[in-house]
Amino acid sequence: MNAIRIAVDCMGGDSGLPVTIPACLAFAQTHPDASLLLVGLPDELAAALSAARKSFPDVQPSRYQVIAASEVVQMDDPVEVALRRKKDSSMRVAAQLVKDGLADACVSAGNTGAWMAISRYVLKTLDGIDRPAIATLLPNQIGGATIVLDLGANVDCTAEHLFQFAIMGIALAQANLSDHRPSVGLLNIGEEIIKGNDVVKQAADLLRASSLNFHGNVEGNDIFKGTVDVVVCDGFVGNVVLKSAEGLARMLGSMIKEEFNRSWLTRLMGLTALPVLSRFRKRVDNRQYNGAALLGLRGVVIKSHGSADAYGFSCALERARNAVTTGLLDRITASIGQMNQSRSLATQSAAGDNT
């Protein structure tokens, strides 16, 4: 078996090299089938590597290769600057390695807008996809994960875009959940409250007329209930939901910590319950879900959370590896074929309704 080659923008994220390099070495240690192309400013990268290698003596230098880039996209760089003025950025070089067939996937924890723009510019979108979308896994109550997209790449969406997101989300679910016919729901508000949104209604018509396993409308709580495998929404709604969920989880976490830190007695109670609390914390640790997929591009592109630590970043690498081993791109391409079929069915059905 050929090694799975992952190009990593080692400069991206809030911390950059001190996080990405140990994460890459830890990942290489766990996955002997993977090799890494470490992209970044060569001197800094070499220094970080030699510091981190001591902790991973088993990882042979043949498992990774340093690829030089002369520029770094900053977290606050406008998209235009990242795209037009920094043509030798570590992001750009990482995406180009995929484009040139030298890597099977690329990963960055940098500026989301820039990473989307650069990977889209370098790799181009797949035929039949108008807009790439950002998809992530969120844990659900039934012990699995719900895929949600779009998370912010597309603020204004047409029904057609939402339909394409459904296709791509289903392909990701097939790859991740090894389910042959994942269900998809359209995020909407409770029927009891006035009508829905026009775009969502039209998208529901398209989905209903297709051959996809369309569950119908779902509400916000269904994401965490696990009602469907894939939840589709526009990027504005998806981004707000994701960040609200992060905010709520953080608030609850800090409140429970506060309660256990109130006095020596409560701290003692916390110590007694530590095994349970640790297990709970591990279960809800959102680092394990780190690594959003930028779907709809001619290559596997993964975005890590900017604030990810080494464990979180290694989970994003894990996700890149999974996308390659499960043939995510082929699945999306195949789904697009089905989509074109569904679409023409939907068009025929709509034409039929009008006669």
Add this chain to the structure above:
Amino acid sequence: MNAIRIAVDCMGGDSGLPVTIPACLAFAQTHPDASLLLVGLPDELAAALSAARKSFPDVQPSRYQVIAASEVVQMDDPVEVALRRKKDSSMRVAAQLVKDGLADACVSAGNTGAWMAISRYVLKTLDGIDRPAIATLLPNQIGGATIVLDLGANVDCTAEHLFQFAIMGIALAQANLSDHRPSVGLLNIGEEIIKGNDVVKQAADLLRASSLNFHGNVEGNDIFKGTVDVVVCDGFVGNVVLKSAEGLARMLGSMIKEEFNRSWLTRLMGLTALPVLSRFRKRVDNRQYNGAALLGLRGVVIKSHGSADAYGFSCALERARNAVTTGLLDRITASIGQMNQSRSLATQSAAGDNT
């Protein structure tokens, strides 16, 4: 001091009378300054009352009055049915009592769309308000509560609507938080991800040109961080955020319960930590935030969660009482005056920009 008179639709909600009647009596017991107009099917209401009265022997029958209604709006009744075919529903009668000056506020746990449509039809909107909005309090990390609106009354909003929501939200914050100059933020997505939404950008321009304490854009996590006192968004986004938050909180709650129920040992650990866990549960108990305000109407109208229990419903009554004692309506009316001023300033400023 005159008693605060609250008209209660006792038939609404998932459980109806078995929840609303005990809640009303408990509320009357706690608040000697309030009297209640209990609206519903008279026979059933009388039966529920006589059953519940035994638990509240101190509440004199002079504190409440039964008002007959011959119909009940069901949770799944279409808005049209509720509004046009059930002209003597308990909802309608409760709103009419406010209209006729016989009550200072009205509360229902029934069908949200119907309650909004009926109260709007009966009471009409305030001058200067195009669209009433639904506002609620959500707990935040700094120990207070963030007001969020709209939560689903208005799916498609213009910048002007969002601006009006800001005005009303601020009035509610002044009433609830006793803060003279509450801050308001506009819900948007991270700047790093492509541009914002056009409507939100225009609303930000209006707010920036006004005399309001406008903080600027906020993101989903800011709701629970407590970055601002009031968060404004359209009803689609607000509804999805609220329901996602409910879903996430429920999931985390059931996971922590599962972990403590795993074995006799973990159950013992749970017992040991019970005082802390109970305190935490009490702190995050969302029943205390029950009671959304339907803002922009010529009367105080409160919507309880349909699934509220008696404690939750009494919190919604509490919110109605607060709105009356803090002069919410007068504050909104006064704010509309300021709004007209802000608006003309905004218009002048926009005209100035164009010259």
